[in-house]
Amino acid sequence: MSVKRTLHHFPLDPASRLVRLALGEKRLAFEAAVCRYWEQPEDLVRLNPSGLVPVLVEELEGGPLVLCETRAIVDHLEEAEPEPPLLGRDVAERAEARRLVQWFDRKFDFEVNSLLLYEKLEKRLTKSGAPDLANLREGREALKGHLCYLEGLLGERDWLAGRRLSLADLQAAAHLSVIDYFGDVPWGDFANLRVWYMKLKSRPCFRPLLADRWPGLAPAGHYDDLDF
Amino acid sequence: MSVKRTLHHFPLDPASRLVRLALGEKRLAFEAAVCRYWEQPEDLVRLNPSGLVPVLVEELEGGPLVLCETRAIVDHLEEAEPEPPLLGRDVAERAEARRLVQWFDRKFDFEVNSLLLYEKLEKRLTKSGAPDLANLREGREALKGHLCYLEGLLGERDWLAGRRLSLADLQAAAHLSVIDYFGDVPWGDFANLRVWYMKLKSRPCFRPLLADRWPGLAPAGHYDDLDF
Numbered sequence: 001m002s003v004k005r006t007l008h009h010f011p012l013d014p015a016s017r018l019v020r021l022a023l024g025e026k027r028l029a030f031e032a033a034v035c036r037y038w039e040q041p042e043d044l045v046r047l048n049p050s051g052l053v054p055v056l057v058e059e060l061e062g063g064p065l066v067l068c069e070t071r072a073i074v075d076h077l078e079e080a081e082p083e084p085p086l087l088g089r090d091v092a093e094r095a096e097a098r099r100l101v102q103w104f105d106r107k108f109d110f111e112v113n114s115l116l117l118y119e120k121l122e123k124r125l126t127k128s129g130a131p132d133l134a135n136l137r138e139g140r141e142a143l144k145g146h147l148c149y150l151e152g153l154l155g156e157r158d159w160l161a162g163r164r165l166s167l168a169d170l171q172a173a174a175h176l177s178v179i180d181y182f183g184d185v186p187w188g189d190f191a192n193l194r195v196w197y198m199k200l201k202s203r204p205c206f207r208p209l210l211a212d213r214w215p216g217l218a219p220a221g222h223y224d225d226l227d228f
Numbered sequence: 229m230s231v232k233r234t235l236h237h238f239p240l241d242p243a244s245r246l247v248r249l250a251l252g253e254k255r256l257a258f259e260a261a262v263c264r265y266w267e268q269p270e271d272l273v274r275l276n277p278s279g280l281v282p283v284l285v286e287e288l289e290g291g292p293l294v295l296c297e298t299r300a301i302v303d304h305l306e307e308a309e310p311e312p313p314l315l316g317r318d319v320a321e322r323a324e325a326r327r328l329v330q331w332f333d334r335k336f337d338f339e340v341n342s343l344l345l346y347e348k349l350e351k352r353l354t355k356s357g358a359p360d361l362a363n364l365r366e367g368r369e370a371l372k373g374h375l376c377y378l379e380g381l382l383g384e385r386d387w388l389a390g391r392r393l394s395l396a397d398l399q400a401a402a403h404l405s406v407i408d409y410f411g412d413v414p415w416g417d418f419a420n421l422r423v424w425y426m427k428l429k430s431r432p433c434f435r436p437l438l439a440d441r442w443p444g445l446a447p448a449g450h451y452d453d454l455d456f
Contacts, residue, residue, distance in 0.1 A: 048327075052335075060319075066323070067323050071299075071329065072323045072330065075303075076326075091307075094304065095304055099276075099296040099299075099300045101299065102296075102300070105299075105333065105334065110338075149277065
């Protein structure tokens with residue numbers, strides 16, 4: 001009894017990428033509807049009052065189930081399709097995975113994305129002028145701090161939240177892969193992180209992300225290279 | 229077999245308040261340790277690398293379980309102490325509660341707290357000068373938009389996510405109660421929301437929040453009044 005799923009997403013949105021990776025790891029098929037969310041299309045706002053992607057619609061027997069944004073989507077997938085589990089098998093692993101998921105949702109998003117992605121991506125999409133160099137510099141500095149922290153974690157662990165791949169890895173990879181599209185991750189300075197990203201990049205769930213291209217925004221040369 | 233719990237929190241932090249309300253609704257006792265997080269105290273940073281509150285520590289048989297920030301804490305409580313459930317009983321209610329929880333974590337926090345609470349609270353705590361009037365105005369405008377949206381939801385439903393009280397109500401009340409401490413919620417313009425807040429304010433879980441006072445920051449006159 002396979003469920004028909006449609007994901008409304010934007011290819012270079014970290015939150016959308018998290019959901020694509022989670023669906024991929026759970027081997028759940030879905031139709032992808034690319035959504036220019038910054039234009040506030042009517043069908044998106046009707047589905048999600050915040051006007052944001054991702055939105056996953058499942059066609060269930062009783063009618064469509066509309067799941068808005070990452071928390072509702074990934075927690076629902078974890079409950080409805082528990083294998084393989086993406087949140088760890090014991091309380092400590094689950095707590096650690098959730099801590100890191102929230103780290104990216106709030107801290108990384110605020111300190112890095114609101115500067116670096118805003119300047120490099122959103123301003124391009126919304127045609128609001130040239131990137132502000134001071135913001136780019138500040139965003140790259142903040143990014144370095146986050147990379148140092150992740151590098152340290154991966155010195156002690158195989159995966160970010162412990163011994164097994166978890167939602168924390170998918171979340172970190174979703175975010176870093178967008179920044180890597182723009183060539184802004186200094187992989188050479190972070191050996192553990194680079195190995196971790198190579199492992200993730202080689203997984204089947206990652207392939208669709210590496211094929212993403214957006215008109216007018218060419219990715220960095222190494223973006224889809226598995227041995228970068 | 230009751231678990232010994234310690235919550236590291238700051239009384240006027242919306243995220244900390246969400247956890248206090250969730251613990252209260254589930255009738256779980258805990259020791260409260262007030263934390264001046266903006267001073268980055270060493271014991272907090274040791275518990276939570278992001279340096280943020282809330283952090284809940286549970287003394288389990290195998291050793292302490294450290295739960296950092298709201299997602300790890302409330303999802304763990306929901307799994308470990310399922311009654312009463314705070315996430316709804318069917319998939320649609322759960323999806324709606326999670327959507328609204330994330331709405332406040334990201335949208336409300338970004339559009340309202342980063343202006344209004346930053347100017348009124350954080351600048352005071354960190355002694356970084358007088359509030360910027362343009363930011364206050366912009367924050368209050370954004371707040372109005374959110375209140376209109378919630379008012380509309382409560383025109384169709386008893387509680388924010390449906391027929392039963394859920395984590396969405398606790399999250400909204402956690403945020404609005406801090407703004408109400410500063411007297412910035414125009415309740416008179418939002419009849420449904422006011423009734424909803426009166427119901428919440430009367431619950432036992434809310435009493436400790438209404439008793440909160442921070443030195444040098446007096447609450448609005450109606451702050452702890454059940455018939456405001």
